[in-house]
């Protein structure tokens with residue numbers, strides 16, 4: 171459930187200017203001594219280990235330090251600490267500062283600039299060293315990856331059916347410009363827009379094009395409507411089946427936006443690889459208890475090995491907009507610059523909350539917001555927790571122009587929400603490391619601590635296999651072998 175925005179702002183050049191530190195070079199080699207390694211391929215944590223990083227990669231892991239380790243440029247004493255692979259959030263949208271529309275960014279260019287500059291640092295602050303932007307584009311992802319201090323970003327090409335969600339948010343003449351990999355469905359009976367060749371908007375053609383542009387995955391959508399809209403066209407099943415086939419021919423997983431029983435049934439029927447969003451609508455929303463047909467559907471999703479991203483923060487983030495103390499949380503101040511928080515407190519900054527509230531106005535009890543979808547979503551995640559479904563970690567940050575879905579922090583809130591809903595810490599750890607890496611074909615580079623992989627690592631005071639609280643104890647973030655003290659990444 172995310173709103174794409176037409177943006178004329180060149181977001182990342184401002185960030186690049188802020189962080190290009192001339193002459194700063196990462197250490198050539200680092201010896202991390204006496205550390206406990208926690209990595210998903212290991213049956214148990216390995217205490218008292220010695221790890222050598224060199225040239226941005228993990229070079230050696232041993233019970234005793236090698237001569238090369240002892241000669242390293244830098245030494246980190248890891249005694250009493252845990253070393254884990256950097257977290258992977260496989261569902262973000264990096265184009266925008268949450269809550270700022272183009273009109274706000276134009277009216278407050280400083281806020282937009284300050285907000286953007288903090289985005290990469292906030293992901294790192296909360297331990298995310300790799301991200302997947304699910305509706306990305308070569309230009310801004312390229313600019314992001316040119317920054318010196320930022321998580322690595324990969325992207326999916328967004329292939330919605332034209333005139334359906336999210337294409338329908340934009341004026342007809344802009345739909346293909348904003349979503350160039352849109353699929354043309356002649357069955358809609360719509361007129362072909364000027365300058366568009368339907369032969370260039372087939373599943374096969376758009377997948378080839380996005381692959382050539384640098385995408386590693388395909389994202390499509392099944393969304394008949396929300397927020398009072400129920401009239402969006404959805405893609406026909408055969409079109410999505412072709413998209414899945416075309417994606418697989420190029421070695422790319424196909425993700426589908428699907429947050430209802432109907433949509434997730436469609437995902438199963440069309441062979442999509444990864445379901446994006448938990449199920450917060452059933453065919454019968456009057457029921458408070460999960461219907462047996464829903465449980466069966468989730469069992470089928472599990473047994474077919476389909477990846478599942480519950481994205482609980484989509485629903486919680488909307489609720490948190492109504493919760494004034496959210497803005498006072500010290501964690502929010504680490505993620506978001508003070509100037510921007512001050513703006514979120516203004517009436518103008520609360521525009522999206524007011525839009526969600528609609529003519530009914532603000533609720534008396536903010537905790538009642540989204541109570542019914544939260545109930546359905548929690549039962550969905552409880553069912554996933556009880557099954558061997560292929561859980562994948564993705565926060566959908568931001569899912570809409572929601573300041574409560576702040577970059578980086580929202581990932582931590584998603585980890586906590588999943589833990590609260592019954593996912594055990596070891597499973598959560600896998601979902602946010604190796605399982606995400608495998609799902610996106612990145613496991614040769616990241617996802618575990620093994621020689622040869624990228625040195626994207628976290629040093630923590632607590633064991634992430636024991637409690638989700640361990641993610642509060644990150645002390646150092648290691649980015650391609652470069653050691654960053656966590657505190658230097660805070661927005662404060």
Ligand SMILES: [Zn+2]
Pocket residue numbers: 171172261262263304566567568569
């Ligand atoms: Zn999204």
